[in-house]
Amino acid sequence: MLKQLMYKWFGLTDPLCETCEILREQLHKSDAERRDLLLRLLDSGKAEPPSTTQEDHIPITPQFTPWRVRQQMLESEDRAKAKLMRDRSAEIDKLEKEVGIS
Numbered sequence: 307m308l309k310q311l312m313y314k315w316f317g318l319t320d321p322l323c324e325t326c327e328i329l330r331e332q333l334h335k336s337d338a339e340r341r342d343l344l345l346r347l348l349d350s351g352k353a354e355p356p357s358t359t360q361e362d363h364i365p366i367t368p369q370f371t372p373w374r375v376r377q378q379m380l381e382s383e384d385r386a387k388a389k390l391m392r393d394r395s396a397e398i399d400k401l402e403k404e405v406g407i408s
Contacts, residue, residue, distance in 0.1 A: 312318065
């Protein structure tokens with residue numbers, strides 16, 4: 307009690323501890339963030355509504371593909387690869403004849 311009177315009479319302040327200061331800073335920071343979020347929420351109601359323009363919509367394709375469709379896709383890919391291999395082998399044969407290797 308005597309300590310409180312001395313501090314009051316002489317205008318002294320209690321020594322500040324480091325943890326109290328850290329907690330006070332964190333409290334101020336969280337208050338500022340809360341105020342900022344509250345202002346954003348209140349301002350978002352005043353914002354203009356999103357435009358309703360017609361856009362090209364891409365249809366959602368199912369993740370499951372039937373086996374027949376997948377089989378046809380794989381067969382067409384294989385045919386394309388085989389054609390490339392035939393074309394390359396024909397080019398290699400032609401170049402070998404020009405150079406005279408075989």
